[in-house]
Amino acid sequence: MTERSVTAGLSEELRPEGLRRQERLLEQLGLEDKVALLTGETAFTLPGNDTIGLAPLAFSDGPTGVRGLKFIGGDPVALFPNATLISGSWDDDIAEEVGRMLSEEAHRQKIHVVLGPTINLHRTPLGGRLFEAYSEDPYLTGRSAAAYVRGMQANGTAACLKHLVANESETLRNFVDSRLSETALREVYLLPFEMAVDDAGAWSMMAAYNDINGVTATEQDHVQNDIVKSEWAWDGLIMSDWFATKRTVESANGGLDLVMPGPEGPWGERLFAAVRRGDVSEATVDEHLARLLLLAERTGGLRPASGEETNGFKTGMPAPDSPERKEQLRRIASRGMVLLKNEGDVLPLSEEGPLALLGRHAIATQAMGGGSAQVNPPYVSTIAEALTDRVGERLTVLDGVGVRKRPVPALTGFVTDPVTGEQGMRVTYLNAEGAEIASRHEDGAAITVGWDDDFSEMPTAVIFAARLGNHAGAVWLGGIGVGTWTISTDAGVLGQRNLPITGFDPAEAMLRPPSYTEAFELPAGAVVSVRLDFAPVDWAAKLAGNPALNLSEESHLLTTGSFGSVALVAQQDARTDEEAIAAAEEAACAAGTAVVVVGLTEEDETEMSDKQTLALPGRQDELVLRVAATATRTVVVVNAATPVLMPWLDDVDAVLIAGLPGQEGGNAVADVLTGAEEPTGRLVTSYPTADGASPAWNVTPGPDFGLEYTDGTAIGYRGYHAGNAPAPLFWFGHGLGYGSWEYGSARLLPPEAGGGAVVEVDITNTGTRASRETVQLYFLPAEEGQPVRLAGYAGSRVETGETAAVRVGCDGRLFRRWDEAENAWKPLNDGELIIARGLGDVRARLPLG
Known part of the structure; x- marks a missing residue:
């Protein structure tokens, strides 16, 4: 086993012959104490150490908002426009402002490290997590990232570049082996990381889930030690993605500095034993810890040499719903929107005459994607609300066709807590003996279990109790989450269903849980009890059943335990898609000018899952075509961050890409449609003409889990230009403005x-x-x-x-x-x-x- 000393790969700032406060601090700690600091203490925090003046450090997911330490719920935080709208402005000042604003959000919540920006590339338009990342182009991505990092770190909050590296798809993300040439690795996929290091001095990075050319990212000696730490002389810290570390010795020697989350993991006692055996040198542990201490020092989490107590967090930060924050979020969202087509200058909309606003995304505007990028915003401005405010009675608003395959948690306006009468639900937690652990009110209809709980024992069941709204007739009831669901009223059990884990990703129960709904005839105001009995998954046995996964018993994946997102589903019957389209045709004909809002949801643009097609879900394309056939002028607003097919393009007058515009999204879209703001954005990803018509398409690894990066360095528009795919519908960089x-x-x-x-x-x-x-x-x-x-x-x-x-x-x-x-x-x-x-x-x- 190759040993690396504490000086290996370190800049002069960290070398022992330099100003070495970190080294002097290390001398005060024994090996066991050192190792204890290199694994998280909880899901999003690190342990402190009074001996050396190290405060506990707090991390938060952050690409579209600083969520805080709770995965679901928690205090309201600002919801930002998604990454493609930031880079879509093609403006360093915008990206830097976003970094500064996110740092303010971090200070307000006492967060040291924001887990972003995501600087993987839009290699194939099917990638489910592209909405978190900037672009298909490495230079635009790197430049946007560097500006973001400058804004954030100038305000004392650490940015974390993720995910190192070649992490462009989500299918089998824990096991896929991204296979690419050294040339493509260097020229394309590492370039954004290099730029954010060279141009902005990023303080931390996150190692990905995937393998790179047969070596898992957390053990990548070549990438982490040889390139990032040595060639780039970078002095920052590399942490694992959550549960990504698979082996002890190989990850410690391979350049990983910190294992997340905690308290369980493959380091701890195993790393202590590996040092005692001589498989890992104590100097290597010292290097990891020196980098952690420097990160703490930079973010105000390390007591200065004077011994004075310090609190690095600033006060007086804007509230997430403050006028200052609203103005910023609204302006930034509109700046990144892209006008693809505008025949006859139909946009901005005329100040006179009737208008019809149509589509599910108009009244339920999608503000963010799914997975760990989700936050709890104070509000979400919808396009329907905002455009009504602008044009008043001239506007007719109608719902559109269905856009989802899965149900959504109950709307709080439809369910109330039967104990307190407040909007939301009553949640009771039970232990293995059926005894009550806790019973409390929840404002929403979704919770997490086993991730950020404060219970003394792990619940084995939860009961959602809710009084339904004043609606007699058919109601769809059910739940979202892994386990056995039982739906009851005072009259007895109405229905029951078992929902198992279906894939090989332990995060499925958290990020893409299964769902179940069933229709029941109930009286108005009925009180329902929906119980979920958890079904713990033996991941060791499940994953061991596939030897190609090649997991050791040290893998952090095997310590994930039982946790997940769970939610109550309670919905009324809605009109059919055909009824919705017919009503939209009538409204469009009467108004003359129709604005149709279509798009994707967090089912499509999400962590842990890739798309299978670029076609809009449901009958949205049919809605556009039939409206365009009856309206005099048709404007389509696409509420999605990534490319979609446009079979109706020749039939409509204007197309605006609105992205996932954050909490001020409706207001931003209304500003652009009415001409109060110009959509100055340019495309950050090429739009193909059809499924498969792009230089790279496949996101599914082969039987040996290999995913070949056959496009080499000709990613995206480079490949189109080289003739590796039919010319795109719209090129990278396209955008009309006004x-x-x-x-x-x-x-x-x-x-x-x-x-x-x-x-x-x-x-x-x-x-x-x-x-x-x-x-x-x-x-x-x-x-x-x-x-x-x-x-x-x-x-x-x-x-x-x-x-x-x-x-x-x-x-x-x-x-x-x-x-x-x-x-x-x-x-x-x-x-x-x-x-x-x-x-x-x-x-x-x-x-x-």
Whole structure:
């Protein structure tokens, strides 16, 4: 076993001959105390140590909001626009502002480390977790990430780059082996991490679930030690993704610094024993702990050398529903929205005449994706509410077709606590003997069990009690969660169903639990009792049944225990899809102008699950086509972060991509539709014309769990440009805004120090209003086999009729290639610079070299 000393891979700041406060602190601790600090104490906290002045550190999920220490519920927190809207602004100032705002949210909740940004790439449009990540392009991703990190860490909160590395799909995510060349690894998938380290000094990273070329991410000596810590001279900390660590010695020697969550895990006593055996050197443990102490020092969690008590958290932060926060979230969401089509300038909407607003997403606007990115916002502005506020009685609002396969938790307006009468439900927790552990009111209809409980013993059953709303007739009742569900009233048992775990991911019970519903005829105001008896899963036996998974008994996956998300389902009957479409046709015909809102839900854009198609769920495409056939003008708003198919594109007048716009989403969309704000966003991912028509598509590993990255470095638009797939429906970088642009002369200027080429181009706003343009600069190397790549961009706001000279500097890291034979970078000096509004709208070309 290769031993690494405490100095291996460390920058001068951490080396013993430097200012080494960390080393002096380590001398005060015995091995057992050191090891104890390298595994989480709870789901989202680390233990402290009074001897060295180390406070307990708190982590929180954070890509779209700083949720805090509770997975479900908890205090309300600000819900941000999703990552594609942040990067979709193509504006470093926006990304940096988001980082600063998230840090303020962290300070308000006493969080040291925010688990974000997610900087994996949109390799295939089927990826379920793409909504958390910025783009298909490594440079746009890295630049957005660096700005985000700067904003966050300048305010004293640590960012955590995730997930290291080649973690672009969710199918069998704990076991998939991402197989890619060293060239693709270096040039594409590591580039965003490298940029966030070099340009922003990120303080932590998270190792992924997947394997990379046969070695699991938490044991990746090549990536973690050789590249990140040594080549990049990075002094930050690498933590595991939650339950991702599979072996003790290999992960400790492979560069992992911290195992999460706790208190169970593969380190602890096993790591202590490994050091005693000589399989892991104590110097390696010291390196891990030195990095942890530096992280604590940077975030205010380590007492300074003076011995003074310190509290690194700032006070007076804006509330999540404060006017300041509302303005920020609304503006940021609108800036990232992308106008794909606008025939006849149908947008902004006319200030006169009737309008019809149609679709389920109009009245239940999807503000966020699923999984660990979910937060508990103080409110969510819907498009229906916001547009009604703008145009008043001119607007007719109608629900649309169904958009989900699974039921959702009961609406709090439909269920009340039968004990207190408050909106929500009564939850009673039982132990193995059937005795009551606790009984309490819950504001919502969903809880977690076994994850962030404060019970002295683990519940084995929960009972949801709820009084139904004043509705007589058919009611759908059931639950979401693993185990046996029993539905009862005073009259006795109405129904029962067992819901087992179906896959190989221990997080299924938390992130994608099964569901059950059944229709019952009940009187108005009936009180129902819905009981869930948990069915603990023996993960050791389940996973051992598939030897290809190659899990040791040390795997953290086997210590996950019984936990999960559970919820009460109680719904009234709704009208049929056909009735909804017919009503929409009638309203569209009467109004003349129809706005149809379609999209995806957290079933589609979520952690732990990939999509199978880019088609909109249900009969949404049919809704659009039939409305477009009757309306005079049709605007489609797509409430989704990732590409969808558009079989109706030629039949509608305008298409706006609204993403997952956060708690101010409805207001932001209404601002854009009415012209109060311009949708200045540009696409961050190419939209294919059909399922399968993209350079990379498959997300399902083979029988040996291998997933081949056959697209190499020609990811996304690079592959389309190379002819590896049919031309996309819309290119990466496309976006119209409310201006029109004429490009004049383009000039090649002397390169900036340490950078690449610099281009200056004249742009004229030929539209009728002030507008923002994003000038994109691509580099097409002359060397055979090298794909085109985005190398720089700059935005400029220009008044109508005015001309601006926009200077775009290229990033030198895009003018190199990895030479596998020599294991080194080689320059790319010759080729062509392409000035464009996306590669589907090229405006000028300049030779280089």
